[in-house]
Amino acid sequence: MQEIPIPGDPTWGGGLPQETGAENAGGARKNNDCTLSETFSSIFNKCDMNYINLFSMSESTQSPAGAPSPAAGAGGNEQPMIRMKNVQKYFDDFQALTDINLEVPRGQVVVVLGPSGSGKSTLCRTINRLETIEDGTIEIDGKLLPEEGKELAKLRADVGMVFQSFNLFPHLKIRDNVTLGPIKVRNKKKKEAVDRAMQLLERVGIANQADKYPAQLSGGQQQRVAIARALAMDPKVMLFDEPTSALDPEMVNEVLEVMANLAKSGMTMLVVSHEMGFARKVADRVLFMADGQIVEDAPPEEFFSNPKSDRAKDFLGKILAH
Numbered sequence: 001m002q003e004i005p006i007p008g009d010p011t012w013g014g015g016l017p018q019e020t021g022a023e024n025a026g027g028a029r030k031n032n033d034c035t036l037s038e039t040f041s042s043i044f045n046k047c048d049m050n051y052i053n054l055f056s057m058s059e060s061t062q063s064p065a066g067a068p069s070p071a072a073g074a075g076g077n078e079q080p081m082i083r084m085k086n087v088q089k090y091f092d093d094f095q096a097l098t099d100i101n102l103e104v105p106r107g108q109v110v111v112v113l114g115p116s117g118s119g120k121s122t123l124c125r126t127i128n129r130l131e132t133i134e135d136g137t138i139e140i141d142g143k144l145l146p147e148e149g150k151e152l153a154k155l156r157a158d159v160g161m162v163f164q165s166f167n168l169f170p171h172l173k174i175r176d177n178v179t180l181g182p183i184k185v186r187n188k189k190k191k192e193a194v195d196r197a198m199q200l201l202e203r204v205g206i207a208n209q210a211d212k213y214p215a216q217l218s219g220g221q222q223q224r225v226a227i228a229r230a231l232a233m234d235p236k237v238m239l240f241d242e243p244t245s246a247l248d249p250e251m252v253n254e255v256l257e258v259m260a261n262l263a264k265s266g267m268t269m270l271v272v273s274h275e276m277g278f279a280r281k282v283a284d285r286v287l288f289m290a291d292g293q294i295v296e297d298a299p300p301e302e303f304f305s306n307p308k309s310d311r312a313k314d315f316l317g318k319i320l321a322h
């Protein structure tokens, strides 16, 4: 039977406590236990209640998702929203991230570029601890990413993630996909969650699809639902890992437009994407990665017009040739 993503699944993206398959070996819930035939509530009872209970203690105190933050842009002397210091990540003997130092101020939009295997997804995944790190520190909004437990669950709720594959719950209507996390995890009242879901669906341009099931939507529409679902958790940061690369070309723009609007609204965003137009127009900053390192870090116009490293020149040459 087909497995479905559930809150807590690394592919769910709703800002919930998530574990990778490898980390699940340490006693976290097993996704394999969940099948399509199970009801909504039994899925939760069976797979996620422990996590949800942990999570329900974390009430968001921040402004609604996407609301302009006081220090949006630059200038404030506040903590950066994301701060990585000397981060090292290994997969066995292979070093996937080497000495990552990165500060992303509140409200900044960072696009991450780089060849396949350069560590872009790993970078994203360490930020909400889908991947553990071997050395260094990561802070979200001034708080160190805790190793585990309730504190980690709290911090993870602040980091929404959207993946290449949208991973909506296939057996739930669009509206219910968006209300699920807020009701089960944030303890929101149903009416409040539904009102908010409808606002968010409106914002991503698909409120009229609320009563449909994911399979009845196009890929672009599904990805917009995935974005609305992540926003429904009121995250402080949104991470996007190649959100348009699984889409048919004619659907790419509708998703990029939603992301551009989110950026305008002041959301702090880290976006892995090879959409150069988006990087040029929307990003405040481009990071170029190669071999697990940040090789260049520059405003888009500078990066695209004057890449400094041979790796970046070579990469841009290949990408722009298409």
Ligand SMILES: Nc1ncnc2c1ncn2[C@@H]1O[C@H](COP(=O)(O)OP(=O)(O)OP(=O)(O)O)[C@@H](O)[C@H]1O
Binding pocket: 091, 094, 096, 114, 115, 116, 117, 118, 119, 120, 121, 122, 123
């Ligand atoms: N779970 C894992 N186990 C072992 N190695 C891994 C694992 N995940 C990633 N890697 C390795 O770490 C390196 C970085 O992978 P990552 O997925 O971060 O690259 P990427 O830049 O996102 O690539 P792509 O553009 O193809 O998505 C690669 O060499 C990859 O093979």
Ligand SMILES: [Mg+2]
Binding pocket: 120, 121, 122, 241
């Ligand atoms: Mg990747």
